[in-house]
Amino acid sequence: MVGIRLIIIMAIVGGLIAYLADKMGSKIGKKRMSVFGLRPKHTSILLTVLGGTIIAVLTISVMAIASQSARTALFGMEKIQQELKLLNQEKADTTAALEQAKGKVNEQNKKISELDAKIQEAVAENDAMEIKLAQVNDMYSQAQNEVNSLTHSKLQLTNEIDELEKTTEALRKGIINMREGQVYYRAGEVVFAGIMRGGLKHEENMIQMNWLLQNANEAALQRLGVIHDEQKPLQAIWIGKNVVDNAVARLDKSKGNMLFRIRAVANIIVGELAVCDIEMVDNQFIYPDGTLIFSEQYNLGNNGPSYESVLMEFLTQINHNAVKAGVLPDPMTGKVGSMDAATMIEAANSMRRTKGSFILRAYAKGDITTAGPVRVRLEVVPVNE
Numbered sequence: 001m002v003g004i005r006l007i008i009i010m011a012i013v014g015g016l017i018a019y020l021a022d023k024m025g026s027k028i029g030k031k032r033m034s035v036f037g038l039r040p041k042h043t044s045i046l047l048t049v050l051g052g053t054i055i056a057v058l059t060i061s062v063m064a065i066a067s068q069s070a071r072t073a074l075f076g077m078e079k080i081q082q083e084l085k086l087l088n089q090e091k092a093d094t095t096a097a098l099e100q101a102k103g104k105v106n107e108q109n110k111k112i113s114e115l116d117a118k119i120q121e122a123v124a125e126n127d128a129m130e131i132k133l134a135q136v137n138d139m140y141s142q143a144q145n146e147v148n149s150l151t152h153s154k155l156q157l158t159n160e161i162d163e164l165e166k167t168t169e170a171l172r173k174g175i176i177n178m179r180e181g182q183v184y185y186r187a188g189e190v191v192f193a194g195i196m197r198g199g200l201k202h203e204e205n206m207i208q209m210n211w212l213l214q215n216a217n218e219a220a221l222q223r224l225g226v227i228h229d230e231q232k233p234l235q236a237i238w239i240g241k242n243v244v245d246n247a248v249a250r251l252d253k254s255k256g257n258m259l260f261r262i263r264a265v266a267n268i269i270v271g272e273l274a275v276c277d278i279e280m281v282d283n284q285f286i287y288p289d290g291t292l293i294f295s296e297q298y299n300l301g302n303n304g305p306s307y308e309s310v311l312m313e314f315l316t317q318i319n320h321n322a323v324k325a326g327v328l329p330d331p332m333t334g335k336v337g338s339m340d341a342a343t344m345i346e347a348a349n350s351m352r353r354t355k356g357s358f359i360l361r362a363y364a365k366g367d368i369t370t371a372g373p374v375r376v377r378l379e380v381v382p383v384n385e
Contacts, residue, residue: 017055160241184223185268188331191237191276192216193261195283195371198254205251209244213237216262220274237262238273247278257283259328259371286326287368292361293376294318297383299357307348310360315339318362322374329372337374350380357383 185191194212196205220236221227239262251258261279268274287293294317298310305313319336323329327336351358358380365375 185264287364291364295361347378
């Protein structure tokens with residue numbers, strides 16, 4: 001708006017001056033006036049030139065008065081140019097400094113990136129070291145627990161050894177009139193065997209185990225000929241606590257009946273405790289009552305075998321078949337049962353009456369399990385030739 005107003009004012013002032021100069025030139029021309037001794041024509045021209053000059057001066061003066069920008073353009077242009085030159089130089093210096101700063105920033109960013117990478121690597125190494133430290137701490141804790149457990153076991157074993165030594169001394173004092181060096185249990189011999197019920201609670205299984213150990217101890221004392229005194233009980237056998245604990249744990253897990261046999265681990269001399277182990281097997285159902293266990297045909301002609309040899313061979317085969325079927329034999333004799341003399345005599349008489357070929361059969365006499373014993377009923381069937 002200021003520029004438009006200035007242009008309007010300058011146009012009005014210039015037109016007014018031109019009008020006045022024209023009037024003055026006309027009057028001077030009509031009156032034939034002369035200035036500075038000039039001819040009227042030249043005077044008119046001079047007045048016209050002066051009028052144009054005055055218009056230009058007034059125009060510039062009005063612009064200078066009315067506009068700061070115009071005053072600056074008329075009187076301060078050189079200063080502005082110098083300042084502009086300085087500003088351009090400063091701009092160039094600033095641009096160079098900026099580029100240099102950018103270079104430094106890029107270099108610092110690169111260093112920062114390298115440091116970040118090193119920090120990440122250090123963090124990863126620190127995490128790995130923390131994991132290893134945690135593992136080492138876990139291993140140390142486990143080792144400490146094992147040491148504590150071993151220390152406890154050592155104390156327990158020490159107590160058991162002390163108790164064993166005391167019991168051994170008491171047993172030696174309680175055995176009278178026995179020959180030194182006599183073996184009263186051979187390695188592997190069964191001291192006592194019992195059927196343990198499965199599927200019971202832990203407390204009930206502990207009662208069963210105590211019953212088994214007490215009966216085994218009494219059996220050993222009876223073997224030694226020592227009278228059991230409830231007021232001063234003697235211990236004749238020794239079984240490690242861990243063996244007993246494992247046996248109870250096995251019984252806790254069992255759903256069916258089990259056969260437990262307490263066996264000597266080595267030859268036991270009179271005057272020593274019988275160090276034993278516990279053998280555990282499932283007491284499975286092997287032969288129901290009346291099951292045919294073995295059958296064989298024989299011919300006792302003139303040159304045939306004797307009745308006794310046939311019967312012994314037959315019983316040996318029954319023993320073999322029963323063991324193969326799962327009946328647990330005696331570790332010392334390898335037998336799974338015995339036959340009374342009356343049954344053997346009756347079977348021998350039946351074979352004599354056949355006077356020729358016959359089939360000898362053995363049937364289970366009662367239900368037979370893994371624990372045995374194998375009791376049989378013999379049957380002699382003549383063969384018609």
